[in-house]
Amino acid sequence: MSDLPADPSLLLDAESEIPIRVVLAKLGLDGHDRGLKVVARTLRDAGMEVIYLGLRQTTDSIVAACEQEDADAIGLSMHNAGHLTLAPRMVEAVAQAGLDVPVVIGGIVPADDVATLIDFGVAAVIGPGASAQEVVSAVSAAVDRQTAAQ
Amino acid sequence: MSRDPLEEMFEAARGGNRRALGKLLTMVEKRGESAALVSEGAHRDAGQARVVGVTGAPGTGKSTITGRLAAVSGASRPAILAIDPSSPLTGGAILGDRIRMDNHVSSSAFIRSMATRGHAGGLAVAVPDAVRVLDAAGCDPIIVETVGVGQVEVSIAAAADTTVVVVTPGWGDAVQANKAGLLEVADIFVVNKADRPDARGARRDLELMLDLGHRGGWRAPIVLTTATEGEGIGDLWAEIERHTAHLHDSGELTHRRCRRRRDEVADRIELELRCRVDQIIQNEPGATALGRVDRNELSPAAAAEQLLSTLDPDNPPEG
Numbered sequence: 001m002s003d004l005p006a007d008p009s010l011l012l013d014a015e016s017e018i019p020i021r022v023v024l025a026k027l028g029l030d031g032h033d034r035g036l037k038v039v040a041r042t043l044r045d046a047g048m049e050v051i052y053l054g055l056r057q058t059t060d061s062i063v064a065a066c067e068q069e070d071a072d073a074i075g076l077s078m079h080n081a082g083h084l085t086l087a088p089r090m091v092e093a094v095a096q097a098g099l100d101v102p103v104v105i106g107g108i109v110p111a112d113d114v115a116t117l118i119d120f121g122v123a124a125v126i127g128p129g130a131s132a133q134e135v136v137s138a139v140s141a142a143v144d145r146q147t148a149a150q
Numbered sequence: 151m152s153r154d155p156l157e158e159m160f161e162a163a164r165g166g167n168r169r170a171l172g173k174l175l176t177m178v179e180k181r182g183e184s185a186a187l188v189s190e191g192a193h194r195d196a197g198q199a200r201v202v203g204v205t206g207a208p209g210t211g212k213s214t215i216t217g218r219l220a221a222v223s224g225a226s227r228p229a230i231l232a233i234d235p236s237s238p239l240t241g242g243a244i245l246g247d248r249i250r251m252d253n254h255v256s257s258s259a260f261i262r263s264m265a266t267r268g269h270a271g272g273l274a275v276a277v278p279d280a281v282r283v284l285d286a287a288g289c290d291p292i293i294v295e296t297v298g299v300g301q302v303e304v305s306i307a308a309a310a311d312t313t314v315v316v317v318t319p320g321w322g323d324a325v326q327a328n329k330a331g332l333l334e335v336a337d338i339f340v341v342n343k344a345d346r347p348d349a350r351g352a353r354r355d356l357e358l359m360l361d362l363g364h365r366g367g368w369r370a371p372i373v374l375t376t377a378t379e380g381e382g383i384g385d386l387w388a389e390i391e392r393h394t395a396h397l398h399d400s401g402e403l404t405h406r407r408c409r410r411r412r413d414e415v416a417d418r419i420e421l422e423l424r425c426r427v428d429q430i431i432q433n434e435p436g437a438t439a440l441g442r443v444d445r446n447e448l449s450p451a452a453a454a455e456q457l458l459s460t461l462d463p464d465n466p467p468e469g
Contacts, residue, residue, distance in 0.1 A: 049263075052246045052249055064168065067168035068260055068261055069263060
């Protein structure tokens with residue numbers, strides 16, 4: 001290995017500069033993707049790399065994307081009142097695949113359901129009124145917690 | 151990272167473990183010490199896979215074509231490397247190629263999105279490394295998709311065994327295409343969205359241009375596709391296979407791969423030098439010299455010459 005650079009720090013992109021990679025998707029039958037597109041833009045503007053899967057994804061397709069893309073977080077947007085059914089399935093699929101990736105939920109989630117989702121293992125729930133800053137903070141905090149836990 | 155865990159990761163990746171392969175790709179993307187180890191590790195086993203580059207202007211249907219190609223190839227483990235630009239302002243990126251692919255690609259395809267991360271030179275090194283890792287993991291074919299704007303993006307797609315250039319009806323005449331530098335890298339042309347008017351006109355423009363001359367024994371065929379419907383994708387794959395056979399028979403394959411490796415050596419040196427230049431500029435003696443340039447006490451040319459001498463190995467930079 002003597003032909004490797006003696007000082008790797010000379011190379012660009014120190015480990016700390018690697019952007020957070022987030023998989024964004026709509027899980028199941030739910031055609032409301034405008035909010036998710038805004039979130040994609042918001043996270044990009046915060047310097048993250050967004051892997052955008054769009055509509056009609058399954059827990060399997062999201063897990064596959066997460067593995068192939070080595071993503072740091074999953075963001076799901078839910079506007080079909082299916083969050084209490086679908087979010088736990090996503091968390092379970094992630095755990096079953098052995099991934100250490102937080103699941104963040106956005107969209108329309110009644111305030112009463114938030115605590116339930118957190119109990120199910122969802123990392124954060126971002127409500128309709130959230131500012132761009134709150135969206136970014138929720139995602140990076142979820143990633144930080146996960147990294148610290150490892 | 152020691153050698154053994156890395157060996158284990160490669161073995162898992164060869165066995166089809168998506169997580170292991172995903173992690174290996176992240177390591178080469180990060181660069182630095184672990185990237186060099188992964189690159190070396192992959193180098194021993196690489197060289198088996200066919201590498202296909204797909205490029206063309208934004209919105210021509212590259213991602214849809216790429217996804218469909220992986221599906222019709224009939225290969226058990228195709229891979230796609232989809233490259234999208236990072237925002238030069240924030241460093242973030244929206245990698246949206248999968249949205250055009252997931253529905254078409256069998257679950258066996260390994261798809262990885264890659265952002266340019268602001269360093270054109272970095273991409274020129276990261277992409278060959280990523281291809282090498284996919285190759286070593288047993289993926290074949292490997293389809294590399296880049297936007298056909300900018301020298302670096304075009305040259306990355308061109309650094310393939312077979313390069314496919316995608317255009318659409320109404321894309322402009324041959325003069326426009328020549329300006330973009332896309333035409334000379336094409337082994338195969340695709341006129342996508344062929345259900346639109348004037349697809350034949352686009353084909354005729356390309357034919358006329360090809361009549362003016364083509365490289366070494368291979369005239370780039372023109373395939374009409376409607377990728378969203380899957381039409382023509384089988385023909386495209388057949389042309390790719392025909393080109394692969396031509397590369398083997400003519401000895402061009404060895405020639406191309408040698409050139410690719412040579413180019414990569416130069417790209418790696420260039421990246422390293424670029425980093426040193428940044429270091430010199432940002433630290434001493436660069437800061438002092440740039441201060442003098444600011445005050446107009448030193449000309450930019452004189453400052454450059456002065457700083458250039460610090461790249462000399464006999465005269466290493468201080469600090």
